[in-house]
Amino acid sequence: MFEKLIQDSMTALPMLHWPILACLVLVVNLFGRGGPQFYLGFVALGLIASLSWDIAIFNNELRETVFSGGVVWDSYAQVFTIIAKAMVLVVTLTVFPVAGLQTKFFKSAFDQTAEFLVCLLLSGMGVSILASAADLTSLFLGLEIMSIGLYCLCGFYRADVRSTESGFKYLMIGAFSTAIFLYGVAFIYGATGETSYALIAQKMTTLAGDPLVKLGVLFTLAGLAFKLAFVPFHLNTADVYEGAPTPVTGYLATIVKVGVLAASLRLLWGVLESVSGMWISSWIALCALSIVIGNVVALQQRTMKKLLAFSSISHAGFMGLGLLVSNPQSGDVFPLMSYIIVYSAMSLGLFALLTYLENGEKPLLIEDLRGLVRKKVWVSLALGIFIFGLAGIPPFAGFMIKFWIFQALIEQGYWTAAWIGVLGSLLGAAYYLKVLMTIFISEEEGSLISYAPPRDPILSLRLVVIAATLLTLLGGVRPQLYAHWIFSTLALK
Amino acid sequence: MLNSNYLLVLFAFPFLATLIVSMVRGRGQAVTWVSIALALGYFIVVLLGLTVTELRYEATWFLPLGLKYGLYLDSYAYYLILLSSFLTLLALFYSRGVVEKKITAYHALFHALQATVVACLLCDDLVFFYVFWEAMLIPMYFIIGVWGGQRRLYATMKFFLYTFAGSLFMLLGLIAVYIYYYKATGVWTASFQTLMEYFQTNPMPVTVQSWIFLTFVLSFAIKVPLFPFHTWLPDAHVEAPTAGSVILAGILLKMGTYGLMRFAVPLFPEAAQAFAGPLCFLSVVGIILGALVAWQQTDIKKLIAYSSVSHLGFVTLGIFMMTETGWNGAYLQMINHGISTGALFLLVGFLYDQRHTRDISAYGGLAKILPMFTLILVVMTLSSVALPGTNGFVGEFLILLGSFQSNTASWIWVVLASVGVILGVIYMLHMIQKLCYGKPSKPEVETMTDLTWKEWVLYSPLVALVFFMGIYPIWFLGPIQEKTAGIFATIAPFLAK
Amino acid sequence: MEEQSHLQCIAALAVLLPLVGSALWFSLGKKFGEKFVSIGAVSFLALSFACIAYIFFTATLPLRINFFQWLPLGTSSVSFAFLFDPLSLALSMVVTGVGTLIHLYATGYMHGDAGFGRFFSYLNLFVFSMLMLTLSDSLPGLFLGWEGVGLCSYLLISFWFTDEANASAGKKAFIVNRVGDFGFLLAMFCIFKVFGALSIPEILQTVQAGNFSGDDLFWTRLACFGLVLGAAGKSAQIPLYVWLPDAMAGPTPVSALIHAATMVTAGVYLCCRMQPLFLLHLDVLNVIAYMGAITAFFAATIAIFQNDIKKVLAYSTISQLGYMFLAVGLGAPVAAYFHLITHAFFKALLFLGAGSVIHGLHHEQDMRHMGGLRTKMPITFWCMTIGVLAIAGVPPLSGFVSKDEILHNVWGNHDWTLVALAFTTAFMTAFYMGRLWIMTFFGKFRGHHEAHESPWTMTSVLVILAAASALAGILNWPHLWGGSETLGTYLSTVVQALIHHAEDPAHALQSSLTLAVVSSLVGLAGLTIAYFRYRNFSGEEFSSPAFRPFQNKYYIDELYDAIVVKNLRMFGKFLWKVVDGFVLDGVLNGSAALASRTSTYLRQLQTGLMQQYALWIWIGFLILLLGAWTGRS
Structure with missing residues (x-):
């Protein structure tokens, strides 16, 4: 009885690296008195080890359902686990400079570095489960593991009211969305009597017009939309992103969306393909609304993190369109994957810079960045490149990934979505340019110029920023960097 | 030497120059001379290719979905690159003493601007044409x-x-062409040459062709600028530094007309035919509006900006009337406009550096105090007013004469455009009179100094070009004629008889 | 063919000398001083005249000299080439001949002026452009000369640019000329559309040979009207004459050379050159005739009431040009050309005479402050007298012969309105010239300064011109009066006259003699009436309001200003403020404002209160649900 379990866990080992590492950290925390730097170093090394392990044993043809049908371990699961680990590694590297700090604000927050890292790792595990879920229950399981880890991450600065507010709001909305999600799952289960993807898919072919299925699909969709922060469900995003510690905001803006997208890719195209009539038009509506309204509201934002919150909503809209045009059976997932990789790189790079720049007491206003280029040339150059990338302005990678999506949209005839995407990126360019203007062009002196951050950007942060800038800069002119990897790993066309 | 590697050098040199200039530390002077030397170097490199007619470079970097770094040089692209390198050299040489703050960034941005313009001109791949078409905006935005x-x-x-x-709409049009080709032949490629050959034999249905043509025209019209989309030009010119205005007027505006001649009309001849009437109407309105509004301006730079709207109205008229002579004239007029308006902006810059105001009434009686300056100003005005014997006349005459013969749109547009010839004189002479004639009444004007050798180095090549191209345009029009003949051979079957 | 290249270099020398000269005087004028410039300028002009004369006497006409290709026009192309034939040679002889004399005169007149070098540079540039105009073989080449002379007249009118009025007079001249050039351009386009080429000999050949379809005739008719508009612009005829009186702001030698002898005749030259084309459309010729007659009459009426000596001569030039166009319109180009040549002599003489008077009275131009100068300036007086008698049409001077020729043709045409206009203008010409003559030289001296005779350089030119205007008549002495009509036969190879007096010789001689007597009587009457009217002229005249419109030149300038200039300026402001400012920018800024307003509105949704969030989310979700539900099932 145990052999099956051991054998399954051996095949899906990469997914289990997360809990193993988390437990190791807990155990070490019991004995050792290592400072925050020690734990961060330990986790970073652990992640690097598991990453290299996963890449080493990467197997394209592998496709096994393990844990009695709960999880299917195929090339998708492996790729998304690798991506999730890479991003969590980046977040831990971003936390390094923050953790080492002894100022009043951080001191009280970071004496529990270990707890921070455990939540981070477990949330990462949630993402792996989401990516490899083959059953509605394990999908729900993954969703909850990821979210619970996040609730405490968001509220980690106990001393700061905004952080607790953010954690609490994320919890409330999280619970709300999980309820709706479960409601949807219940309806689907009611209609088909199955929870496993494969069986539901077969049943779905016969239940094309069934109202119960339609209701179930829509509610599940709403649950996923909450996590992806599509427009009608995005209202708490601004406050959550503003309050949470900046590395966690980075985590929220990228990895959470990646995980949920992986799950919805499998669910929508894998399972609900036959009833796609039900959900395609509302999915397009969700994405279109997110792109346009996300960018419009971002126009008037004054704090940097809120602006990036709404910009991540619009990027989520684009990724939704990426998902719309991808087709897992034929392996045509390139637009979505390229968008995920490049967007995450740019966002995490930008958030790393913000962690370095902000002085913690008050939220980082755009005015603070005024005339930054006169004092901190390299930091502003990097900021400029990321912002140009996020705005989707050519020669940077940000444009190429939008190009692939527009190209796929037009190829499959989604013209309205393409036109709305164009309008959205135009609106986007407007507020990104405003930020660029304050950094590079304005004459006045922002508060951040005089504010010398107490800690110099140690090696980890520099690594993250350099890697991200290179990918944004070269990715546009020579998309071969990430394109080749995507094609080869996902056995795509 | 003139093989495809030359194209690579042409493509890569400005990018390298940008890097080198941004690396130079030390005091301002070092950066200035390094940057001018590089600009001169590039100008010479471009001059080497004077005899080129057609070069192609196939990059080995294969990208997903058939996008390739193909480079393609023909006489249309070549002469614009020559103009761009020439004007950049002049602009950088001009801004030696003028710019104080952030000199390294200033020079690096100008080289970056040149790099993106040249890359855009050389790109054979529609998508990378678009990438560099947008990338041009960034250096200009900062300048x-x-x-x-x-x-x-x-x-x-x-x-x-x-x-x-505007360009975002072109992006969708571009992708539509890219996909249409894929659906028709199952091959992913955005190389302009292959698309041209394909669409020549089996063109798209006119309805599809029309809306894609309109997205292309919208993006290029904003850049040209064509009548309703021109309101950004006066603001951009007034606020841009002198060197920035020279490059903006000299080269960036031409990218719009270049795009029309290279991509929009050859790819979609029937659509161009269908929309020729309204587009000619817009060009004519642009000519007349540009001239009349320029006449009312008190700010010299705005006056010249509106004059550019009027001049490029002629060019677009030449393009949309779709005749060979018209196209030769239009292309020549693009180069002429670069020379005369570039020179006019340098002259205004010369005044602005001494007097720090662009208000036309702040000057007066310059002919007495700055005789040499007035001579150059008058020569450049004559060129922009298209006096026969100057390059302006050859361009305008070919456009109007050629377009008059066209049967794509009615000849009334040419008559109305010729009215622009009269209006052109009105506002230009108005400027000359306000600036140069009359008694020099203001004390500050008395103390202004006339041209020094530095200015002569700037202006003498421009004056020489104005008269040389006015008297002997054949050296330049020869290759252009072949290219136009080639294009018209491909689109002739679609043109109305 | 070496003979060809030998002529080629002479022709090139003739035309390029003035161009090289103009560059020299402009750059070296200041350094080498007046002496160098004056000798240089006059000698360059004389050399150019010699070359033209050499070609005139030796070359077999028509001689076509080609240089290099200029404009590629697809099928055909335009190249820089000269066409020496009777028409162009006659006019270029006049241009260089009279030009040299006026250059000599100008060295005296402009002595001591700061811009001495600059003046001669512009004058030489003018001669270069005028030669390009007359000798060019292709229409664009002619157009190059056409606009070149326009540019030089602009530069020379506003030569003393420190005075704002001169500058705006120059600007006005250039703009009005440009209106004419618009017509010329249009004509070129139509011609190219029909003939597919722009070289004049080619066009005229196809016109003689070809028969034209209805469509072609439309275009050639439009071309003719374009050429007429161009000629009217350049030769200051009715609609576009307003710039010539203001052009008097320039120095007097300029008025003499450009605005009397050469440039203004370009229009007549063009009509004669393209006469075969005009012959296709007789109604256009009729239009030219009427334009000429009415302009002649109209300008004469204004000239009577002018007090500024140069303004009188300016209006008289417009009137005499009207005569020439009348002759061309009636299909008698030889008469027009003859009058053109004689007019060049005596009008240049009159202008230079007036110049010497002004020079003598230290730039006093108002005739009311002159009088009794015949004793103080005898040479000027006697030369001016010959000029006045010539223009008044007193036999046997050249003016009488050429004008009589035109009147003869007008009479032969039997169009009584034209005849009436022509004869009344003849009378009025005699009257206002008499008035000018008497007011300046007779009665007592009303001026302030002490008058003195001009230096030899000026008076010698006056004498030469006086001799020329006296004897020029023999150039085309009509057959009927035993003359050989040398000019007629010379030009007959190029232009052909329409009106042939078919009656028997005896009757023709009798009618031409009576006509000659009548025209000379009209001239003498005008002079005597002027003599008696102004013998003891005291100073003021025409006080009664009835003459107000005439004195203010029928308020034409004010009319043009009100109708054209003011409206254009208002339209410009409207385009700028309303179309650009309000509409286009409005749309732009409006859409930007719309985006930011909706964004501030949507931002208000972020109240931070959880309950509101939940509410909005449910509403959003319900809308989505309804959308999905009611949409496709």
Whole structure:
């Protein structure tokens, strides 16, 4: 009885690296008195080890359902686990400079570095489960593991009211969305009597017009939309992103969306393909609304993190369109994957810079960045490149990934979505340019110029920023960097 | 030597120059001379290719979905690159003593601007044409933004967003062509040459062709600028630093007309035929509006900006009337406009550096105090007023004569455009009179110094070009004629008889 | 063919000398001083005249000299080439001949002026452009000369640019000329559309040979009207004459050379050159005739009431040009050309005479402050007298012969309105010239300064011109009066006259003699009436309001200003403020404002209160649900 379990866990080992590492950290925390730097170093090394392990044993043809049908371990699961680990590694590297700090604000927050890292790792595990879920229950399981880890991450600065507010709001909305999600799952289960993807898919072919299925699909969709922060469900995003510690905001803006997208890719195209009539038009509506309204509201934002919150909503809209045009059976997932990789790189790079720049007491206003280029040339150059990338302005990678999506949209005839995407990126360019203007062009002196951050950007942060800038800069002119990897790993066309 | 590697050198040199200039530390002077030397070097490199007719470079970097770094050089692209390198050299040489703050960034941005313009001109791949078409905006955005005048924030924001919005529509049109080709032949490629050959034999249905043509025209019209989309130009010119205005007027505006001649009309001849009437109407309105509004301006730079709207109205008229002579004239007029308006902006810059105002009434009686300056100003005005014997006349005459024979749109447009010839004189002589004639009444004007050898180095090549191309345009029009003949051979079957 | 290249270099020398000269005087004028410039300028002009004369006497006409290709026009192309034939040679002889004399005169007149070098540079540039105009073989080449002379007249009118009025007079001249050039351009386009080429000999050949379809005739008719508009612009005829009186702001030698002898005749030259084309459309010729007659009459009426000596001569030039166009319109180009040549002599003489008077009275131009100068300036007086008698049409001077020729043709045409106009203008010409003559030289001296005779350089030119205008008549002495009509036969190879007096010789002689007597009587009457009217002229005249419109030149300038200039300026402001400012920018800024307003509105949704969030989310979700539900099932 145990052999099956051991054998399954051996095949899906990469997914289990997360809990193993988390437990190791807990155990070490019991004995050792290592400072925050020690734990961060330990986790970073652990992640690097598991990453290299996963890449080493990467197997394209592998496709096994393990844990009695709960999880299917195929090339998708492996790729998304690798991506999730890479991003969590980046977040831990971003936390390094923050953790080492002894100022009043951080001191009280970071004496529990270990707890921070455990939540981070477990949330990462949630993402792996989401990516490899083959059953509605394990999908729900993954969703909850990821979210619970996040609730405490968001509220980690106990001393700061905004952080607790953010954690609490994320919890409330999280619970709300999980309820709706479960409601949807219940309806689907009611209609088909199955929870496993494969069986539901077969049943779905016969239940094309069934109202119960339609209701179930829509509610599940709403649950996923909450996590992806599509427009009608995005209202708490601004406050959550503003309050949470900046590395966690980075985590929220990228990895959470990646995980949920992986799950919805499998669910929508894998399972609900036959009833796609039900959900395609509302999915397009969700994405279109997110792109346009996300960018419009971002126009008037004054704090940097809120602006990036709404910009991540619009990027989520684009990724939704990426998902719309991808087709897992034929392996045509390139637009979505390229968008995920490049967007995450740019966002995490930008958030790393913000962690370095902000002085913690008050939220980082755009005015603070005024005339930054006169004092901190390299930091502003990097900021400029990321912002140009996020705005989707050519020669940077940000444009190429939008190009692939527009190209796929037009190829499959989604013209309205393409036109709305164009309008959205135009609106986007407007507020990104405003930020660029304050950094590079304005004459006045922002508060951040005089504010010398107490800690110099140690090696980890520099690594993250350099890697991200290179990918944004070269990715546009020579998309071969990430394109080749995507094609080869996902056995795509 | 003139093989495809030359194209690679042509493509890569400005990018290298940008890197080198941005690396140079040390005092301002070092950077200035390094940058001028590099600009001169590039100008010479471009001059080497004077005899080139057609070169092609196939990059080995294969990208997903058939996008390839193909480079293609023909006489249309070549002469614009020559103009761009020439004007950049002049602009950098001009801004030696003028620019104080952030000199390294200033020179690096100008080289970056040249790099993106040249890359855009050389790209054979539609997608990478689009990438560099947008990338051109970034250096210009910073040049206007950082070294501009008072309202530079509004001006540069307007400039960037307006062009960006237009080009986004072109992006969709471009992708539609790219997909249409894939659906028709199952091959992923965006190389312009292959698309041209394909669409020549089996063209798209006119309805599809029309809306794609309109997206292309919208993006290029904003850049040209064609009549309703021109309101960004006066603001951008007024706020841009002198060197910025020279490059903006000399080269960036031409990218719009170049795009029309290279991509929009050859790819979609029937659509161009269908929309020729309204587009000619817009060009004519642009000519007349540009001239009349320029006459009312008190700010010299705005006056010249509106004159550019009027001049490029002639060029677009030549293009949309779709005749061979018209196209030769239009292309020549693009180069002429670069020379005369570039020179006019340098002259205004010369005045601005001494007197720090662009208000036309602040000057007066310059002919007495600055006789040499007045001579150059009058020569450049004559060129922009198209006096026979100068290059302006050859361009305008060919456009109007050629377009008069066309049967794509009615000849009334040419008559109305010729009215622009009269209006042109009115506002230009108005400027000359306000600036140069009359008694020099203001004390500050008395103390202004006339041209020194530095200015002569700037202006003498321009004056020489004005008269040389006015008297002997054949050396330049020869290769252009072959290229136009080639294009018209491909689109002739679709043109109305 | 070496003979060809030998002529080629002479022709090139003739035309390029003035161009090289103009560059020299402009750059070296200041350094080498007046002496160098004056000798240089006059000698360059004389040399150019010699070359033209050499070609005139030796070359077999028509001689076509080609240089290099200029404009590629697809099928055909335009190249820089000269066409020496009777028409162009006659006019270029006049241009260089009279030009040299006026250059000599100008060295005296402009002595001591700061811009001495600059003046001669512009004058030489003018001669270069005028030669390009007359000798060019292709229409664009002619157009190059056409606009070149326009540019030089602009530069020379506003030569003393420190005075704002001169500058705007120059600007006005250039703009009005450009209106004419618009017509010329249009004509070129139509011609190219029909003939597919722009070289004049080619066009005229196809016109003689070809028969034209209805469509072609439309275009050639439009071309003719374009050429007429161009000629009217350049030769200051009715609609576009307003710039010539203001052009008097320039120095007097300029008025003499450009605005009397050469440039203004370009229009007549063009009509004669393209006469075969005009012959296709007789109604256009009729239009030219009427334009000429009415302009002649109209300008004469204004000339009577002018007090500024140069303004009188300016209006008289417009009137005499009207005569020439009348002759061309009636299909008698030889008469027009003859009058053109004689007019060049005596009008240049009159202008230079007036110049010497002004020079003598230290730039006093108002005739009311002159009088009794015949004793103080005898040479000027006697030369001016010959000029006045010539223009008044007193036999046997050249003016009488050429004008009589035109009147003869007008009479032969039997169009009584034209005849009436022509004869009344003849009378009025005699009257206002008499008035000018008497007011300046007779009665007592009303001026302030002490008058003195001009230096030899000026008076010698006056004498030469006086001799020329006296004897020029023999150039085309009509057959009927035993003359050989040398000019007629010379030009007959190029232009052909329409009106042939078919009656028997005896009757023709009798009618031409009576006509000659009548025209000379009209001239003498005008002079005597002027003599008696102004013998003891005291100073003021025409006080009664009835003459107000005439004195203010029928308020034409004010009319043009009100109708054209003011409206254009208002339209410009409207385009700028309303179309650009309000509409286009409005749309732009409006859409930006719309985006930011909706964004501030949507931002208000972020109240931070959880309950509101939940509410909005449910509403959003319900809308989505309804959308999905009611949409496709």
